Amino acid sequence: xxxxxxxxxxxxxxxxxxxxxxxxxxxxxxxxxxxxxxxxxxxxxxxxxxxxxxxxxxxxxxxxxxxxxxxxxxxxxxxxxxxxxxxxxxxxxxxxxxxxxxxxxxxxxxxxxxxxxxxxxxxxxxxxxxxxxxxxxxxxxxxxxxxxxxxxxxxxxxxxxxxxxxxxxxxxxxxxxxxxxxxxxxxxxxxxxxxxxxxxxxxxxxxxxxxxxxxxxxxxxxxxxxxxxxxxxxxxxxxxxxxxxxxxxxxxxxxxxxxxxxxxxxxxxxxxxxxxxxxxxxxxxxxxxxxxxxxxxxxxxxxxxxxxxxxxxxxxxxxxxxxxxxxxxxxxxxxxxxxxxxxxxxxxxxxxxxxxxxxxxxxxxxxxxxxxxxxxxxxxxxxxxxxxxxxxxxxxxxxxxxxxxxxxxxxxxxxxxxxxxxxxxxxxxxxxxxxxxxxxxxxxxxxxxxxxxxxxxxxxxxxxxxxxxxxxxxxxxxxxxxxxxxxxxxxxxxxxxxxxxxxxxxxxxxxxxxxxxxxxxxxxxxxxxxxxxxxxxxxxxxxxxxxxxxxxxxxxxxxxxxxxxxxxxxxxxxxxxxxxxxxxxxxxxxxxxxxxxxxxxx
Numbered sequence: 001x002x003x004x005x006x007x008x009x010x011x012x013x014x015x016x017x018x019x020x021x022x023x024x025x026x027x028x029x030x031x032x033x034x035x036x037x038x039x040x041x042x043x044x045x046x047x048x049x050x051x052x053x054x055x056x057x058x059x060x061x062x063x064x065x066x067x068x069x070x071x072x073x074x075x076x077x078x079x080x081x082x083x084x085x086x087x088x089x090x091x092x093x094x095x096x097x098x099x100x101x102x103x104x105x106x107x108x109x110x111x112x113x114x115x116x117x118x119x120x121x122x123x124x125x126x127x128x129x130x131x132x133x134x135x136x137x138x139x140x141x142x143x144x145x146x147x148x149x150x151x152x153x154x155x156x157x158x159x160x161x162x163x164x165x166x167x168x169x170x171x172x173x174x175x176x177x178x179x180x181x182x183x184x185x186x187x188x189x190x191x192x193x194x195x196x197x198x199x200x201x202x203x204x205x206x207x208x209x210x211x212x213x214x215x216x217x218x219x220x221x222x223x224x225x226x227x228x229x230x231x232x233x234x235x236x237x238x239x240x241x242x243x244x245x246x247x248x249x250x251x252x253x254x255x256x257x258x259x260x261x262x263x264x265x266x267x268x269x270x271x272x273x274x275x276x277x278x279x280x281x282x283x284x285x286x287x288x289x290x291x292x293x294x295x296x297x298x299x300x301x302x303x304x305x306x307x308x309x310x311x312x313x314x315x316x317x318x319x320x321x322x323x324x325x326x327x328x329x330x331x332x333x334x335x336x337x338x339x340x341x342x343x344x345x346x347x348x349x350x351x352x353x354x355x356x357x358x359x360x361x362x363x364x365x366x367x368x369x370x371x372x373x374x375x376x377x378x379x380x381x382x383x384x385x386x387x388x389x390x391x392x393x394x395x396x397x398x399x400x401x402x403x404x405x406x407x408x409x410x411x412x413x414x415x416x417x418x419x420x421x422x423x424x425x426x427x428x429x430x431x432x433x434x435x436x437x438x439x440x441x442x443x444x445x446x447x448x449x450x451x452x453x454x455x456x457x458x459x460x461x462x463x464x465x466x467x468x469x470x471x472x473x474x475x476x477x478x479x480x481x482x483x484x485x486x487x488x489x490x491x492x493x494x495x496x497x498x499x500x501x502x503x504x505x506x507x508x509x510x511x512x513x514x515x516x517x518x519x520x521x522x523x524x525x526x527x528x529x530x531x532x533x534x535x536x537x538x539x540x541x542x543x544x545x546x547x548x549x550x551x552x553x554x555x556x557x558x559x560x561x562x563x564x565x566x567x568x569x570x571x572x573x574x575x576x577x578x579x580x581x582x583x584x585x586x587x588x589x590x591x592x593x594x595x596x597x598x599x600x601x602x
Contacts, residue, residue, distance in 0.1 A: 043436050044524035047087035049314060052094050055083040056101075066169030070117060071275055077112035077300075080104055083278060086314055089336050089522055090436060090449070097280040097316075100309040110315060111276045112300040115264070119167060119272040122265075124149035128160060129233050136224065144220055146255065146270050147247040148228075154247075155238045170274035179332030179447050180249040181210045182217075191451035193425055206325040213252075217244050253331045256292060256301065263296050273301050281331065282316035283338045291317050324454055334453040336522050342370035343461050345377075345417065347384060353391045359384060373461055373519070375468035377414070385410040404483070408476040415469040422462040429459040433521075433528065460518055467514045474507055 055061030057068045064083050071078060084099035104110060115122075124145055125134050129152055137145050157165040165171070181189075194207075218241070225239040237243075254277040255270035271294070284306065292303045309315045319327075324334045324341050335341075346368045349356060360366060366380035386400040389409045400406050427435075432452050435442065439449050481500060520526045 042524050042526060042528060043090060043433050044522040044526065045087055045089055045091045045093070046524040047091075048089055048522075048524075050087050051084040051099055051312075051314075052087050053085040054099055054101075055085075057082070064173055067173040067274060068169075070167075070169035074114050074117035076114070076117070076275060077109070078275060081110060081315065083275075084314070089453075090439065091524075092440060095280070096278065097314050098278050100311055100313050100315050103311045104305045104309045104315065106305050106307050108305045109302050110305050111279075111303040112295075112298070113273040113276050115299040115301075117166070117274055118301065119146065119149060119153065120265075121145065121267075121269040127152060128157075129228070132228075132231070132233070140220060140224070141216075142268065142270055143248065143251050143255075144216060146251045146272070147244060148220075148224075150247040150250055150272070151238055151243060152234070155243070156234055159235075160233070167274065170272075173274075174250060174254075176246075177446075178246065178249040178253060179328075179450055180253060181206070181329040181332070182213050182245060182249055182252075183332075184210075184447055184451075188445075188447045188451060191448050191455075193427070193455045206329045209329050213248065214245075217241065217248055220244060249332070258294055264294065264299065271301060276301060276303055279303065279315065279317040281319040281322075281327070281335065283322075283335050283340060284318055324457055328450065328454060332450070334450050334457065336453065336457065337373065338457065339372065341457055341461065342372045343421070343458065343465075345369050345371065345381075345414075347381070347388070349384075350388075353388060355387045355391060355397050356384060359387055371418075371461055371465050373457075373464060375461065375464035375466075382410060385413070404476040404479040407479075408473060411469050411472040411476065415466060415473070418462055418465050418469065422459060422466070425455070425459065427455075429456065429463060430528075432456045432459065456521075460521060464515065464518045467511060467518065471511050474504070474511070478504060 053061070055064050057072075061083070067083075080100060080102040081098050082101050083096065085094045085096050086099075087093070088095050121142065124130060127133075127149065129148070133145050133148060140148075153165040153167050154171045157163070189207075221239060221241055221244060225234070225236070228234040228239060229236050251270060251272065255272045256276070258265050258269050258271055276292075291306045292301060294301050303317065305315070306318060319331065321340050322330075322338075324338055327333055327335055327338075349360060349367050351357065363380045363384070366378075366384045369378045369381035371377060383400075386406050387397065389406045390397055390400045390403075432455060435444070435452050436449065436456065439452075444452075485497065517526055517528055521528065
């Protein structure tokens with residue numbers, strides 16, 4: 001393991017150096033008008049979230065002029081907002097959204113879009129192809145109905161009826177390319193580095209959604225397209241797989257879902273609201289529904305501010321409590337620092353442990369847990385593992401919360417499990433960050449970049465969890481040390497105790513630095529290189545990582561802990577009383593890290 005870690009470290013330094021020379025040349029570089037040391041490792045954009053261009057209604061932004069004309073013609077209410085381009089998470093990237101041109105307060109109505117300007121089930125059924133859509137609606141579903149409505153208005157309306165579509169100005173502003181997972185090629189899907197279905201139920205369900213959507217599109221083309229073409233409602237070119245996939249992803253990613261309890265809409269429906277669909281998503285917890293509604297009296301879709309927004313800032317809404325896989329398949333993007341992103345772990349429950357069975361009766365979900373970016377485990381899950389270890393070590397149930405050895409065994413088994421999940425990925429977090437930093441030079445398209453960002457966020461959680469677990473182990477060591485110190489055992493001198501205290505302080509300093517660098521990975525001020533130089537060993541061996549700051553006292557703790565350390569050397573991944581925790585969202589049986597490819601531009 002040491003050899004592998006050193007090989008990986010040297011290899012990493014070699015390809016990093018090559019990339020830095022490739023990208024920046026030697027020494028220093030210019031970035032955003034400032035001279036920076038190219039040896040720094042960062043991926044954050046110092047300008048992220050700041051507007052790079054603001055397109056006011058009176059401004060000359062040709063791609064939005066027709067949309068603004070639609071807004072004026074239908075008398076939208078958009079006071080205090082303007083379309084803008086913003087700097088993205090990665091340097092050199094931009095995205096569009098809505099800017100607050102004046103301060104907006106939580107609960108205020110931000111936008112009102114009249115029904116006459118929206119694409120909806122009602123407008124679809126009132127269209128020239130409405131009677132046929134109504135007949136097939138039960139078979140094709142609401143999304144496909146809307147997708148066909150979009151295609152007709154976008155490509156066929158003027159040809160068939162001799163008049164421009166009401167939504168022409170909107171279609172001119174809609175992106176021609178969408179990053180939805182539906183559009184990913186098999187090669188691009190591999191960049192997600194997701195495991196098999198049995199190892200990752202969450203990602204398996206997302207992939208199933210992708211496959212069902214693609215099958216739905218294929219079925220529509222093979223069954224309905226010939227009928228539409230024969231009825232002189234669509235040209236064959238309009239109903240191509242490319243066009244229908246585009247329209248379907250537009251509905252998936254841009255439509256507002258209405259429950260159907262209003263008098264206007266008798267059933268669940270989707271509304272595509274021009275201008276309002278420019279609001280971007282942010283992850284705020286806890287998620288509160290009700291940021292938009294359809295007003296039956298005014299016949300308008302109303303969007304409300306979910307928090308205060310100062311003038312000059314981007315205005316967001318929340319699409320829901322969504323993980324990154326859900327965001328990727330539905331909306332085509334990955335959210336950094338997503339509070340809803342997590343990794344699943346499961347502990348098998350044996351029938352021969354009465355205390356565990358009794359606990360499970362009142363806590364039936366305690367055998368599973370989700371780890372978020374905080375790197376914390378649910379308390380019932382930890383209690384269950386403590387009960388399992390208490391049985392294995394003959395520890396009285398009444399002492400499991402206080403016994404440092406039991407807590408050590410629980411955290412250690414979790415550490416080995418999480419480390420295994422991380423090591424089974426074919427590339428390291430450091431490598432992925434290098435890929436993102438050099439995505440333009442490597443010629444990566446936006447879907448591959450999204451896939452790499454996706455796996456970066458998963459590996460961040462694993463790294464943070466490992467660091468938090470090491471800190472928990474340090475606490476169990478300290479608790480044992482305090483008990484040992486009270487015994488006044490002559491084996492340990494006062495100098496030893498002083499060394500121990502200094503080692504604890506040194507460890508805590510490193511722990512704080514590691515945790516900060518991982519939590520602030522998108523902060524452009526954070527230099528990540530020092531983090532990876534230190535934590536390269538953490539990935540490959542637990543013992544050296546902790547004992548670097550544990551001094552002589554690690555082997556002089558309470559007797560049982562001492563025996564465990566001697567017997568296992570903190571390197572054995574299996575033990576007789578191992579809790580048997582397995583990952584459900586990340587384990588891969590694929591390429592080894594040594595097969596990380598040198599990053600070379602096309």
